[in-house]
Amino acid sequence: MSARAWALSIEDREKLIQAAFEAKEGSYSRYSNFPVGAALLAVDGTIIKGANIENASYGGTICAERTALVKAVSEGTRKFIALAVTSNVKSAISPCGMCRQFIREFCANDMPILLVPADYPQEGKVKPGSSAGGVVETTLGELLPMSFGPEDLDLPRKLQ
Amino acid sequence: MSARAWALSIEDREKLIQAAFEAKEGSYSRYSNFPVGAALLAVDGTIIKGANIENASYGGTICAERTALVKAVSEGTRKFIALAVTSNVKSAISPCGMCRQFIREFCANDMPILLVPADYPQEGKVKPGSSAGGVVETTLGELLPMSFGPEDLDLPRKLQ
Amino acid sequence: MSARAWALSIEDREKLIQAAFEAKEGSYSRYSNFPVGAALLAVDGTIIKGANIENASYGGTICAERTALVKAVSEGTRKFIALAVTSNVKSAISPCGMCRQFIREFCANDMPILLVPADYPQEGKVKPGSSAGGVVETTLGELLPMSFGPEDLDLPRKLQ
Amino acid sequence: MSARAWALSIEDREKLIQAAFEAKEGSYSRYSNFPVGAALLAVDGTIIKGANIENASYGGTICAERTALVKAVSEGTRKFIALAVTSNVKSAISPCGMCRQFIREFCANDMPILLVPADYPQEGKVKPGSSAGGVVETTLGELLPMSFGPEDLDLPRKLQ
Ligand SMILES: [Zn+2]
Numbered sequence A, B, C, D: 001m002s003a004r005a006w007a008l009s010i011e012d013r014e015k016l017i018q019a020a021f022e023a024k025e026g027s028y029s030r031y032s033n034f035p036v037g038a039a040l041l042a043v044d045g046t047i048i049k050g051a052n053i054e055n056a057s058y059g060g061t062i063c064a065e066r067t068a069l070v071k072a073v074s075e076g077t078r079k080f081i082a083l084a085v086t087s088n089v090k091s092a093i094s095p096c097g098m099c100r101q102f103i104r105e106f107c108a109n110d111m112p113i114l115l116v117p118a119d120y121p122q123e124g125k126v127k128p129g130s131s132a133g134g135v136v137e138t139t140l141g142e143l144l145p146m147s148f149g150p151e152d153l154d155l156p157r158k159l160q
């Protein structure tokens, strides 16, 4: 939301957004009928795509953002520049809390997260809180303030 | 964080904080050695306690906040006034993203969430961001801004 | 499935089954429309009830069996004699894998698990694999053979 | 366990096992110190690798088997021939219940699952329950009997 100097070039931004739309094609969302696509830009310039993969047990469901992250991390890519997320909804949809926590493990608080509406690029006047094309630009720190993270498990503790 | 007119009386606040400490006694945290206690104040005045229950599969672990919520909700209590969380760490520990999302299902954005240090009440000067005794007072809306919630699943969607 | 000498008296069995039906009333299953109830019999004779509590993120969903277990364990009850599970489906529905793993943390392999059809007690001839009233009687060991459990995390490991 | 006519050639079996070992290199398991690797053989002959990716929240952890599956499924690969899993433990380690449920969504009950010891190939006499090299050969149906699956959500239900 706050103004921010993006490390992301216009070309990279656009490529990442398009990758999120492509990623959505891989969704397995037969229970929610709510396909989501996510795309991660790694520091080495590669883009890793993910989609939501649901499960009959509901609780087993893995979202698009976590799919993209486990793909990347399990192949040794652990530093990221930006994340884009899109769905079939005409407003920008935000990662669930579980995904925010999962992103937290690997990404900096100021990493840009682009929430992309299904009808991107939206025409006309840019709405408050959005940037060009109707994208809501936020960061992990904005989405998960005062977060619990890896370093908290190392804090000194009272004897039980 | 922001100044807020609490619906919570000083007595209820103290009772809720003490319940979070008691709740922590029920923790099963043999893998993390990080016991957490949570206490929910329901609109009918009852307090429901929860502790983190871990699992050898790690991914199966259920946090204190979610334990308190499923206890309450499965018994028909679905309206809450406040939540308090504490651990053995001398700083205020915040709910993980998964719990924030779970709280989101049942609680209003302005519901107070009290993050209570292990050595509550802390003596001396109140630190910035804290209130009396070292408690950090926040809300669900502050912890999970721009959240994805039940109503998002009902939004009109682009044809796939 | 195999014949087994039940530790469970007929009275306790019936009380546990009825508790599972009552537990189902507490279900919050607006996404699946699939309410489930579970009831745990503890060694001290108490019965702990649980219902499935769903979440807009799907992945955050907690099943009835896990709800019952976290309720019990967080209050210090950690030894169990039997579990009963029921739903609105006229055949016996079995716990998901996540719940089997969660049960594994606290229950013995030979603990009876009763899968109760919605129309219990079913009239007429007992079907193969079922016992009186149409209940399928199984155990954790049958549902989760060769399981991964707490002791596996203590096995000696090859240096990485 | 049971004798079975493998669709899996000796070459494919060996390639899959080696892929599981390679996959383990991608593990992010700083909390459990228990790296796991998994490899899926798809019907088109490709092998998809996964490793466990842990999370400070513990409950957010995603196992190797699920990592491999979301990688494959999100890229359109949804039919599988076999799965191999390995860890740093000198005995064959089995998938957790959560993973068994996740596998259930996409794989047939008779799909071979190979549990591979860290010191594969083990020398000497083949132990009971194992096959060449110390591998335990099982199937999804053996690991998750009487499973709850997608079709159960479509069963006719009693009116609530
Ligand atoms: Zn998510």
Ligand SMILES: [Zn+2]
Pocket: B063, B064, B065, B095, B096, B097, B098, B099, B100, D057
């Ligand atoms: Zn949590």
Ligand SMILES: [Zn+2]
Pocket: A057, C063, C064, C065, C095, C096, C097, C098, C099, C100
């Ligand atoms: Zn379950």
Ligand SMILES: [Zn+2]
Pocket: B057, D063, D064, D065, D095, D096, D097, D098, D099, D100
């Ligand atoms: Zn697993």
